[in-house]
Structure formats: C-alpha cells, structure tokens
Amino acid sequence: MSRLRFENMPGGWHTVDYTSVQLTKVSWESTPSHALAYVFFGHVNIDFDGSPTAYGPPGIQPPPDDCLGNAGNARDGWFGVLALDPNDPQVAPLVRSGRILIDSKAPVFLNQQPVIQQARNGDPKPGYYVSTTPRNWSRPLRPERRLPNYLQNMYTDSSQVTYGALDGALRALGVSMGDFGLAIRHDQNLQSGFYFADAGANKHALGECSHKVAKNLGSTRRVGVDCTTSSALWTNNFPVSFIVFPNSRTTIENLRDLSERTVEGGLHPRLAELSKAGNAEELALLMAFNEGPPKVAPDGKAKLDQFLKNPGAKPQNFATILLGLATFGFWPFPKVPREKTTPFDSPLARP
Numbered sequence: 001m002s003r004l005r006f007e008n009m010p011g012g013w014h015t016v017d018y019t020s021v022q023l024t025k026v027s028w029e030s031t032p033s034h035a036l037a038y039v040f041f042g043h044v045n046i047d048f049d050g051s052p053t054a055y056g057p058p059g060i061q062p063p064p065d066d067c068l069g070n071a072g073n074a075r076d077g078w079f080g081v082l083a084l085d086p087n088d089p090q091v092a093p094l095v096r097s098g099r100i101l102i103d104s105k106a107p108v109f110l111n112q113q114p115v116i117q118q119a120r121n122g123d124p125k126p127g128y129y130v131s132t133t134p135r136n137w138s139r140p141l142r143p144e145r146r147l148p149n150y151l152q153n154m155y156t157d158s159s160q161v162t163y164g165a166l167d168g169a170l171r172a173l174g175v176s177m178g179d180f181g182l183a184i185r186h187d188q189n190l191q192s193g194f195y196f197a198d199a200g201a202n203k204h205a206l207g208e209c210s211h212k213v214a215k216n217l218g219s220t221r222r223v224g225v226d227c228t229t230s231s232a233l234w235t236n237n238f239p240v241s242f243i244v245f246p247n248s249r250t251t252i253e254n255l256r257d258l259s260e261r262t263v264e265g266g267l268h269p270r271l272a273e274l275s276k277a278g279n280a281e282e283l284a285l286l287m288a289f290n291e292g293p294p295k296v297a298p299d300g301k302a303k304l305d306q307f308l309k310n311p312g313a314k315p316q317n318f319a320t321i322l323l324g325l326a327t328f329g330f331w332p333f334p335k336v337p338r339e340k341t342t343p344f345d346s347p348l349a350r351p
Contacts, residue, residue, distance in 0.1 A: 015042025022300030168202030178249030192216035
C-alpha cells in the first residue's frame with residue numbers, strides 16, 4: 001500500500017499572528033518530488049474587500065465590516081474601496097449627472113475620494129462605499145457583460161464567496177490561481193473549502209481568506225470593540241490547519257464566484273485519494289501536532305517524527321481534525337458512514 005511522505009519546505013513562511021510557521025509538502029513516498037498537497041497552521045487573515053458592507057463613512061449603521069484605516073492611506077492611496085478624482089475629465093460628467101456619488105468629506109489620498117453606493121445604481125448597500133477586488137478577478141470576465149467599475153456588483157463579494165489569496169512564494173511551488181484548499185478549525189467541528197482567486201505579493205504569507213471562509217470557521221464580530229479601540233473587529237484567534245492542492249484548479253473558464261459545492265467537488269477526490277495511503281492517519285496527526293499559541297512557532301513534521309519513533313497519547317483536537325478532513329472526503333476506515341456524523345457519535349471521536 002502506498003504511503004505518504006512529509007517534507008518541511010524552506011522559506012520565511014508566516015501567517016497573521018504567527019511570525020514563523022512551517023509549510024509541509026505532502027507527496028507519495030514513491031514520487032517524493034511530486035507535491036500532492038501543502039499543509040500549514042495558523043490564524044486566518046480575514047479579507048473583507050468586495051463585500052458591500054466592508055467600508056463606509058463614519059457613523060453609518062450597522063457599522064462596516066472593517067475599519068476604514070485598512071482601506072487606504074496618504075502614502076499608498078485608497079486600495080480597499082473605489083476612489084476617484086471628481087475633477088478627472090472622464091469622471092466629472094458622471095459626478096454632475098449623479099451617476100457617481102463621491103464622499104467629499106472623506107480624506108483625499110492621491111487626489112481621490114471614495115465612491116458611495118447608490119440605490120439608483122442598483123447597489124446592494126446604499127450609503128456604504130463601493131468596495132473593490134483586484135481588477136484581474138473582478139466579475140464577470142466576458143467583456144460584453146462587464147459592468148462599470150463604480151457599481152458594487154462588479155466585484156466579488158468576500159462575505160459570500162469562499163476564496164483565498166495566493167502568495168507568490170506558493171505559486172513558485174506549483175500552486176496556481178483557481179487551485180483548491182481546505183481550512184479546518186481544530187477546537188470546533190467547523191471547516192471551509194476555498195479556492196485561490198486573489199493574488200498576494202511574494203512575502204511567504206499564508207492563510208489570507210475571504211470573510212466568508214472566516215465566517216464558516218466561526219469568526220464573529222467582537223463585542224464592545226470598534227475602530228477607535230482596535231482595527232481587529234472580528235475574531236480570528238482560533239487554531240486552524242490549511243491544506244492546499246497544487247494543480248487542482250477547475251477547468252471552468254470563469255474562475256470567479258465559484259460556489260461552495262463546486263469547491264467541495266474539487267476537494268473531495270483529492271482528499272479521498274490521500275485517505276487510501278497506508279499511513280493516512282499521519283496527515284491528521286501532522287496538523288494536530290502543529291497546534292500552539294503564536295509565541296510558539298509551528299514546527300511542521302518535527303513532533304510527528306518524534307511521535308512515530310515513540311508513540312504515546314495522540315494530540316489534543318486530533319479527532320476533530322480527522323472529522324473535518326472526513327467531511328470533505330478523507331475517510332481512512334474500512335466502512336463509509338451512512339450519514340454525516342458529529343464529534344459525539346463518530347468513530348473518529350472514540351479512543
């Protein structure tokens with residue numbers, strides 16, 4: 001029976017709150033150079049861009065999802081919202097006609113100010129700013145159906161679409177836009193599939209996901225916290241393992257706004273294949289052994305190697321992680337459950 005091989009990858013990998021993590025390659029022992037997946041641990045870095053309630057002017061209710069300070073600054077300009085120069089010859093006529101509404105009270109960064117959503121334009125949340133996503137994955141792709149950039153519906157909604165951001169260092173390892181991944185929360189039976197639809201810089205940064213992924217994992221708005229006291233309005237301090245699959249991208253022409261069912265369909269066969277390995281359980285052990293607070297750097301396969309040499313008690317949350325993997329097709333057991341199980345009635349939770 002084929003066996004899985006685990007190898008820590010060099011590089012200054014990190015996630016939000018974790019200044020150093022290990023990225024571990026998963027391959028077959030018979031073909032170690034061919035990566036089946038990559039695994040890492042950390043907290044989710046929540047991306048709100050594209051949500052119609054991501055940003056708004058001071059005082060708007062309900063409060064926006066994120067603090068406006070995270071959408072732009074005087075040095076870099078506005079980057080989380082659509083901002084325009086009302087004196088631009090191409091913009092001025094649309095401002096005069098009322099088709100574009102610019103917040104004249106907002107800070108002026110690089111001669112631009114944010115655009116406000118309007119009911120007359122069919123925007124979903126009038127009064128909030130138009131929150132953008134990068135032009136290379138704004139929707140739809142077909143030119144004949146392209147919407148004006150001042151409409152909120154032009155952009156992918158991070159509160160509804162399960163996507164992740166692909167760092168350039170991962171791209172160098174064979175992971176591409178459109179490839180699938182799975183985020184598994186350790187301390188609760190919560191998981192979320194995702195696909196890479198946003199592109200990050202080449203900074204070895206991992207774990208940036210859409211607001212929808214974070215909500216699927218149980219992220220909630222912090223009680224009693226606002227932008228005057230903190231820029232972290234949503235919880236993300238729960239343990240999460242990520243597994244991403246290179247060369248798994250869909251063949252669908254339009255990679256934007258994939259449904260959760262499509263993402264699950266992309267993940268299921270790959271996790272099912274891994275579960276056929278003779279040492280498949282070690283994948284869940286690898287994830288469980290990586291868990292720890294931000295001050296302790298996850299060390300990849302080091303603790304797993306120690307455990308295999310001197311077996312003892314399995315790590316905390318191992319059963320929940322295994323259940324999370326099983327939910328998306330990973331089932332290294334003789335019998336397949338007839339219906340979805342819970343941590344209380346699943347054989348995964350039994351000693």
